[in-house]
Amino acid sequence: MIDRLRLLAIGLLLIGSSLIGWGLYMPAKAALAQILLERAWVRAQQGDAAAKPWPWADISPVAELEIPRLHQKNIVLEGASGDAMAFGPGHMANTPAIGRRGTAIVAAHRDMQFEGLGQLERGDLIVATLHDGSRLVFRVVDLRVVRANASGLDPADAGPTGARLALVTCFPFNGVLHSPLRYIVLADRV
Amino acid sequence: MRHTQTNSSFGKSVTGSRIPRRLIAVLGFAALFATAGAAQTQMSPSCAPGLMSRDETESGTLLLRTSTPGCYLGAPRVAADISIEIAGPIARTKVTQRFENPANSWVEGVYLFPLPEGAAVDTLKMKVGDRFIEGQIKERQEARQIYEAAKAEGKKASLVEQDRPNVFTNQVANIGPHETVVVQIEYQESLRFEKDRYSLRVPLVVAPRYNPPPRAVVADNGDSPRLSLTDPVPDRDRLDAPVLRPEWGKMNPATISVHLEAGFPIGDIQSDSHAVSIVRSSKTAATLTLKDGQTATDGDFTLSFSAARDAAPTVSLLKERTGDGDYLMALVVPPSADQHVQPKPREAIFVLDNSGSMEGESIRQAKAGLLLALGRLKPTDRFNVIRFDDTLTVLFPYPVPATPENISNAESYVSSIAASGGTEMLPALLAALNDETPNDTSHLRQVIFLTDGEVGNEAELFSAIANKLGRSRLFTVGIGSAPNAFFMSGAARAGRGTYTYIGSIDEVGPRMAELFAKLERPVMTDLAAHWADVNDAEIWPNPLPDLYVGEPVMLTAKTAKLKGTLLLSGRLGEKAWAARLDLSRAHDAAGIEKLWARNKIAALDDSRVLGADADQIDKAVLQVALDHHLTSRVTSLVAVDVTSSRPLTASLTTRSVPLNLPAGWDFDKVFGKERDVDIQHADIPAGLLKQLDGKEHAENAVRPADAPMVLPQGATDSRLLLIAGVMLTALALMLLGARRKFAGMRS
Numbered sequence: 001m002i003d004r005l006r007l008l009a010i011g012l013l014l015i016g017s018s019l020i021g022w023g024l025y026m027p028a029k030a031a032l033a034q035i036l037l038e039r040a041w042v043r044a045q046q047g048d049a050a051a052k053p054w055p056w057a058d059i060s061p062v063a064e065l066e067i068p069r070l071h072q073k074n075i076v077l078e079g080a081s082g083d084a085m086a087f088g089p090g091h092m093a094n095t096p097a098i099g100r101r102g103t104a105i106v107a108a109h110r111d112m113q114f115e116g117l118g119q120l121e122r123g124d125l126i127v128a129t130l131h132d133g134s135r136l137v138f139r140v141v142d143l144r145v146v147r148a149n150a151s152g153l154d155p156a157d158a159g160p161t162g163a164r165l166a167l168v169t170c171f172p173f174n175g176v177l178h179s180p181l182r183y184i185v186l187a188d189r190v
Numbered sequence: 191m192r193h194t195q196t197n198s199s200f201g202k203s204v205t206g207s208r209i210p211r212r213l214i215a216v217l218g219f220a221a222l223f224a225t226a227g228a229a230q231t232q233m234s235p236s237c238a239p240g241l242m243s244r245d246e247t248e249s250g251t252l253l254l255r256t257s258t259p260g261c262y263l264g265a266p267r268v269a270a271d272i273s274i275e276i277a278g279p280i281a282r283t284k285v286t287q288r289f290e291n292p293a294n295s296w297v298e299g300v301y302l303f304p305l306p307e308g309a310a311v312d313t314l315k316m317k318v319g320d321r322f323i324e325g326q327i328k329e330r331q332e333a334r335q336i337y338e339a340a341k342a343e344g345k346k347a348s349l350v351e352q353d354r355p356n357v358f359t360n361q362v363a364n365i366g367p368h369e370t371v372v373v374q375i376e377y378q379e380s381l382r383f384e385k386d387r388y389s390l391r392v393p394l395v396v397a398p399r400y401n402p403p404p405r406a407v408v409a410d411n412g413d414s415p416r417l418s419l420t421d422p423v424p425d426r427d428r429l430d431a432p433v434l435r436p437e438w439g440k441m442n443p444a445t446i447s448v449h450l451e452a453g454f455p456i457g458d459i460q461s462d463s464h465a466v467s468i469v470r471s472s473k474t475a476a477t478l479t480l481k482d483g484q485t486a487t488d489g490d491f492t493l494s495f496s497a498a499r500d501a502a503p504t505v506s507l508l509k510e511r512t513g514d515g516d517y518l519m520a521l522v523v524p525p526s527a528d529q530h531v532q533p534k535p536r537e538a539i540f541v542l543d544n545s546g547s548m549e550g551e552s553i554r555q556a557k558a559g560l561l562l563a564l565g566r567l568k569p570t571d572r573f574n575v576i577r578f579d580d581t582l583t584v585l586f587p588y589p590v591p592a593t594p595e596n597i598s599n600a601e602s603y604v605s606s607i608a609a610s611g612g613t614e615m616l617p618a619l620l621a622a623l624n625d626e627t628p629n630d631t632s633h634l635r636q637v638i639f640l641t642d643g644e645v646g647n648e649a650e651l652f653s654a655i656a657n658k659l660g661r662s663r664l665f666t667v668g669i670g671s672a673p674n675a676f677f678m679s680g681a682a683r684a685g686r687g688t689y690t691y692i693g694s695i696d697e698v699g700p701r702m703a704e705l706f707a708k709l710e711r712p713v714m715t716d717l718a719a720h721w722a723d724v725n726d727a728e729i730w731p732n733p734l735p736d737l738y739v740g741e742p743v744m745l746t747a748k749t750a751k752l753k754g755t756l757l758l759s760g761r762l763g764e765k766a767w768a769a770r771l772d773l774s775r776a777h778d779a780a781g782i783e784k785l786w787a788r789n790k791i792a793a794l795d796d797s798r799v800l801g802a803d804a805d806q807i808d809k810a811v812l813q814v815a816l817d818h819h820l821t822s823r824v825t826s827l828v829a830v831d832v833t834s835s836r837p838l839t840a841s842l843t844t845r846s847v848p849l850n851l852p853a854g855w856d857f858d859k860v861f862g863k864e865r866d867v868d869i870q871h872a873d874i875p876a877g878l879l880k881q882l883d884g885k886e887h888a889e890n891a892v893r894p895a896d897a898p899m900v901l902p903q904g905a906t907d908s909r910l911l912l913i914a915g916v917m918l919t920a921l922a923l924m925l926l927g928a929r930r931k932f933a934g935m936r937s
Contacts, residue, residue: 005925006925009921009926011922012921013922016916016917016918016919016922017915020911020915020916020919021915022911022915023909023915024908024912026906026908026911027906027908080902090902092901092902105901109904109905110904111908111909148900168902170905171904176913182901
C-alpha cells in the first residue's frame with residue numbers, strides 16, 4: 001500500500017515537473033527567439049538580405065513593433081499561425097500589410113509579448129518600423145473586448161487616416177484556460 | 191481507534207488525490223483540446239482566401255500578381271461599349287461593361303476604369319437577366335456598407351466609387367459560374383474648346399502610376415519644425431491593379447460610337463487616335479464609329495471638330511430649368527489677341543521628367559518638344575533646364591541668358607538624357623519654383639513641365655505649387671498615350687497656367703507651337719461677370735481663371751430665375767474687353783445642372799489646396815453631390831438586386847480585371863526587372879483565356895464570404911501547464927509527506 005503510494009507520488013512528481021518545465025520552456029523559447037530575431041532584424045536593416053535569426057528559421061519578420069508605454073520592442077512575423085506566434089507577434093495573413101490601406105491585424109499571446117497590452121490607453125503611440133527602415137506611427141483610438149469570431153474588425157476598414165493597426169490578444173489577461181474573448185487595441189495611423 | 195484514525199487520514203489523502211487526478215484528467219484534456227483549437231485557428235495557408243500559390247495552380251489559369259508575393263489570382267474578361275452623345279458643348283457618355291465569369295465559382299469582379307478629367311458619373315444601371323436595376327447615390331461609407339451587405343447575402347450588387355477625380359472603380363459582386371452581368375454607367379463633361387476646335391478625349395486605360403514610398407517630412411509649423419511621417423499615397427493598395435503582360439495578348443475590347451449634334455454647321459471632324467468612319471446625317475449632325483469595329487483599351491480615344499467656315503458662334507448660351515432653379519452655361523470666344531502688343535521677355539524654366547514610365551516614345555516626344563522650345567527662345571530671354579527621375583539635375587546654377595552658346599550647351603545636354611528610375615516630382619517642382627528674383631517684373635517667369643504625370647501624390651504636389659508659385663506660372667505638357675490628366679490640369683490650375691497634351695510624336699510640333707503662342711502672347715486677366723437683373727447667382731468657377739489666346743470664357747451659374755443680361759469684362763493685354771449677353775436668348779439643354787454641380791465640387795476641392803478646412807469641404811461636397819446625384823470623393827453609386835442569386839454555401843472570391851499596358855510603355859521599365867520575376871516564372875501559356883474556361887474549380891475558393899473572420903488564439907498553454915505542474919508536484923510532495931507521517935506513526 002505504502003509502496004504504491006510512493007510510486008504514485010514519484011509519478012506525479014515527474015509529470016508535474018515536466019509540465020513545469022514545458023510551461024517555462026515556451027516563454028523562454030519565445031524570449032530567446034525575440035533576441036535572435038532582433039539581431040537578425042538589425043542585420044537585415046544594415047543590408048544583410050540573407051539574415052536569419054537561426055539557421056533553420058522558416059519565419060519571415062515583417063516589422064518591428066515598439067510600444068513606448070510598455071518599454072518593449074518586438075519583431076512581428078508574417079502569419080498569425082501557432083508556429084509564428086510561438087516566436088513573436090504574428091501579422092494575420094489575410095489583412096493588409098502594416099501601414100497599407102485598411103486594418104492590419106497583429107496578434108500575440110497575452111502571456112508573452114502582449115502581456116502588458118491591458119496597460120495601454122487611448123492616445124498612446126505604437127511605432128512600427130518596416131523593412132525599408134520607414135517608421136509608421138499609430139495612435140491608440142479604441143480599446144475593447146470582443147468575441148474571437150465577432151471582432152467587428154474589417155481588414156478593408158481604412159479608418160479616418162487611411163491605415164489602421166489592431167493589436168489582438170486573449171482576454172482575460174490573467175486567464176488560464178483558452179477563452180473565446182479577445183482584447184483589441186485599435187490604432188490609427190498618425 | 192488509532193487504526194481508524196490512520197485509516198481516515200489515509201482516506202483523506204486518497205480523497206485529496208482523487209480530486210487532483212480528476213483535475214489532471216480534465217486539465218490534460220483541456221490542454222489537448224486547446225492545442226487542437228489553436229491548430230484550427232491557425233491562418234495556415236500563406237495566401238489570403240481565394241488566392242493561389244504557384245504550387246496550387248492548375249494549368250490554364252490566368253494568374254495575376256497580387257500584393258502578396260507568391261500568391262496569384264484568376265482574371266475574368268471584360269468587354270466595353272462606349273456610346274457618346276454630343277449636344278452643343280456638352281458630351282454625355284454611356285459606358286456599358288460586360289463582366290464574364292470564366293470560372294466555375296462565384297466571383298466578384300473589380301475593374302478600375304478611367305474617366306476624363308472633369309467628368310462625373312451620375313447614372314449606374316445593372317442588367318441581371320432581363321431586369322435593369324438602377325443605382326442610388328449614397329454617402330461613400332454607406333454605399334460601401336450596402337454593397338458589402340448585399341455581397342454577403344449573395345445578391346448581385348455593383349458599386350461605383352471614385353478613387354481620384356479621374357479614376358473610378360466598379361465592383362460587381364456575386365457573378366455566378368460562367369454568368370454575364372452587364373453594368374452601365376453614364377457621365378457627362380463639357381467639350382474642350384481651343385483654337386476654334388471642340389475636342390473630346392475618352393480615356394480607355396488607367397496607366398500604372400509611380401507611387402513614391404512613404405517617407406518622413408519636416409513639417410514647419412511656424413516656430414518649431416516638427417518631423418512627421420507621411421505616406422504621399424494613402425490609398426496605394428486600391429490603385430495597384432494588375433497589368434497584363436503584352437505577350438498575353440490584349441483584353442478588354444471596346445466598341446465606340448459617337449452621335450454629334452453640334453448646334454451649328456460642322457466643318458471637319460477627325461480622330462487623331464483611331465481610324466473612324468463618319469456619316470453626316472445633316473449639316474449640323476454626324477455619327478462616328480470605329481473603322482476596325484472595336485479597339486483594345488490601350489490608348490485614349492480622341493475626337494475633335496470645328497465649325498464650318500464663317501459659321502463659328504462667338505457666344506453660346508444654354509439653360510436648364512429644374513425644380514430648384516435655373517442653370518446657365520455661357521461660352522464666349524473673345525476676339526483674337528492684339529498682335530501689336532510687344533511681348534515681355536521671359537524667364538523660362540524647363541523641367542523634363544526622365545523617369546522609367548517615360549521610356550520609349552514618351553521621352554522622345556518630350557525631348558523633341560523641349561528642343562523646339564529652346565529654339566524659340568530670344569536673346570533677351572533667360573532660361574534653365576531641370577531633369578528628374580528619382581534624382582535631380584539643375585543644368586545651370588541660375589537662369590542664364592539665352593545666348594547661342596548657352597542654348598547649344600543645353601541642347602546637347604537634353605539630347606543625352608535617357609529614361610529610367612522612379613518619379614520623384616516634388617523636389618523638381620520645388621527647384622523649378624525656386625525664384626531667386628521674385629520681384630523682377632521685367633521678365634515673365636514661366637515653368638514648363640514636361641511629364642506623363644504618373645504620380646499618386648497629387649495633393650501634396652498641388653499644395654506645393656499653390657504655396658511656392660509666387661510670380662511664376664506653371665504650364666504642364668502631358669506626354670505619352672495616357673498622361674494623368676487630373677494631375678496635369680490640376681497642377682496647371684494651381685500654377686495659374688495651362689495644360690497641353692501631346693498624344694504622339696507627330697503632334698509635338700503643332701501642340702508645342704500652340705503652347706508657345708500662349709507663352710509668348712498676352713493673356714486675358716481680371717475676368718469678371720456682372721448681372722444686371724439677378725442678384726442671387728452662384729457662379730462657378732469662381733474667380734474666373736485667366737485666359738490664354740484662343741481659349742473661351744466658360745462659366746456655369748445657378749439662380750432662382752434667369753432674366754436680363756450678363757456682362758462679362760476683362761483685360762486683354764493692356765486693353766479692356768467686355769461682352770454683353772442677352773439671357774433670354776439662351777437655348778434649353780439637358781445636363782447644365784450637373785455641369786454646374788461638378789464645377790462647384792471642383793472649386794470646393796481646389797480650395798483645399800489653398801488651405802480651407804477639410805471637414806467643411808467634405809460636408810459641402812457631400813451636399814452638392816447628393817443634391818445633384820453625382821459620384822464624388824465622398825459619394826458612390828450603389829445598385830443591389832433584390833433577390834439573392836448566389837447560394838450562400840457557394841464561396842465568393844475577389845478578382846481584379848487586369849488593365850492593358852498603355853501603348854508605347856515598356857513593361858519591364860515600368861515595374862523594374864526584379865518585380866516581375868514571379869510572373870515570368872509563372873509560365874503562363876498564350877491564349878490561356880480559352881483554356882481558362884471550365885478549368886478552375888470552386889474548391890480554389892477557400893472561405894465563404896459570409897463567414898466571420900476569426901481572430902487567432904492569443905494565449906499559450908504555458909500558464910495552464912505551470913499551474914498543473916505545480917499542483918501535481920505539490921500533490922506528490924503531500925503524498926510523500928503523508929507517507930512518511932504514516933510510516934512514522936506505524937513505527
